[in-house]
Amino acid sequence: MNESPLIERLIKALQCLPGVGPRSGQRMAFHLLERGREDGKRLASVLTEAMERIGHCSQCRTFSEQELCSVCANPRRDHKLLCVVESPADLMAIEQGTGYRGRYFVLMGNLSPLDGIGPEELGMELLARRLREERPEEVVIATSATVEGEATAHYLGGLIREQALKATRIAHGVPLGGELEYVDSGTLAHAFSGRQILAE
């Protein structure tokens, strides 16, 4: 092989990124070496800083390098609404795609007893304490529509009922632009049983 060991190590190290294999790793390495050395150095320094300094918000558990993330620290967010999501990516999707102005709780996963992920790993105690102390008017459960997401939603429902609070679940049904013909039967069944009154 003709590459210098350091290039090989760089190509290999780039493959820790999701979706990057030997081929794209090589393309990235050559791109940076040929015309992005400054970018590459900046990436390395931001990466080091991020890996070391980013922790979790003490209130909602999303990623944050501060004690409180910017949503929790924002006094203008609606304290009466709390939305429970699986991950920081889901939180960002809701921030970007909806007009939701309440606050969040990020589970950082789903219940998965086989993988040893129980209520403690998801911070359910912290959530229960927030529910007790903040008593939000509505808790929106926005876990995924997967088996694990539903199991987690079920558990959350119980937790919220215990505190005599209102829990809601985001709607499941046919996605916008989805043609009925091509929607899977589970989704269709959900959409059908969750039908809403237009006129009566």
Added chain:
Amino acid sequence: MNESPLIERLIKALQCLPGVGPRSGQRMAFHLLERGREDGKRLASVLTEAMERIGHCSQCRTFSEQELCSVCANPRRDHKLLCVVESPADLMAIEQGTGYRGRYFVLMGNLSPLDGIGPEELGMELLARRLREERPEEVVIATSATVEGEATAHYLGGLIREQALKATRIAHGVPLGGELEYVDSGTLAHAFSGRQILAE
């Protein structure tokens, strides 16, 4: 926005990689933060080292952190063959895909007068000196079959003829598995005029 500034900076910095946009940058950042902090730190350190230490082989101009790359430093490579390529990636493709055991010269680009890339930028003087001193039996011109690659090949042909050396050009034609019907007409014309005798 809910992200911490450092996460935003990380997502942005990742976009210096080719093929990475806001969406995939976010996915990479969350992946590293959630379950690849050690990988992320390792990537950062290899990246810093590579950006600082990798230069060019003094003989063939490919990337190398040593004075000589591993091909040039290898005494078992055939000194009678020299292959001229555009980029380190092309060099690697030839190393991996062919049985070529000679040495290389890497132009690090193509002639492109409009972009200010002339013979000097491509190290043509260094190449001319090598041709004079090493007098290889054959110089294989393996630039791309693009307009720029052909122009560069033409220039190289002149340079090699000046020294009364033998120059060859890699074959252009129908790629393996290529159906004639779907091959573009330029390639087909090339393949036709470059036809070889099977029997006569």
